[in-house]
Amino acid sequence: MQASVELLQMISQVGYMACFGGDVQRSQTIMEGVNAIGVEQTPIKMGVAIAKIYAGHYDQAIHILRDDVLLKEVDHMSAKCFLGIALSQKGEKAEARELFEEVVRKGNKDESSIAAAYLNT
Template sequence: MNVSVEILQLLSEVGYMSCFKNDTKNAKIIMDGVDAIAGDQVPTKMGVALVDLYSGRYDKAIDTLQNYVLVREPDHMSAQCFLGMALKMSGKDSEAKDIFDHVVKNGNDDERVIASVHLGI
């Protein structure tokens, strides 16, 4: 199936809106569909990980971020933020702290703020 980038972006946005409105069931369905169509693309995998994070599937989010996104883009600071959040939510505070410390040193302004909040600074 040949789907335009614009359609995939629109579907991803609908998936994000569902996720942020606490409709994680439909968000997961939408993002899994986008992932199946888009194939191996970092932005799509980020969306899948984000929905997993917001759905409480922390181990899946960690796996996607560590073994897919950050393998391909190790300096992706947003992925690092989401990984830190997933680690923290799954009780891996020490690992999360290391990630957030890294983001505070290397991220952009928004990423540093997110990491700082999670570090309590």
């Protein structure tokens, strides 16, 4: 199936809304479908990873962020920030801290703010 980038983004937004609204199962279903259609798109991979984090599937999120996003875009600060969050949730605080410190230094305002908040917890 061919889907436009715009359509995939819109469907991803529905997945985010489900995720942030507490409907983790529906979010996972939506994001997995989007991922199946838009397999090569970094924003899609990021959305799937974020939904995995919210669902508590940290190992899956870590795999997506490390093996899909960061292999292609080694300086993707949002990916590093969310990887830090997933690692932090798993108790891998030292590695998460390194990522958060890098994001604070190199990330945009939003990324840096999120990373700084995690550094202060």
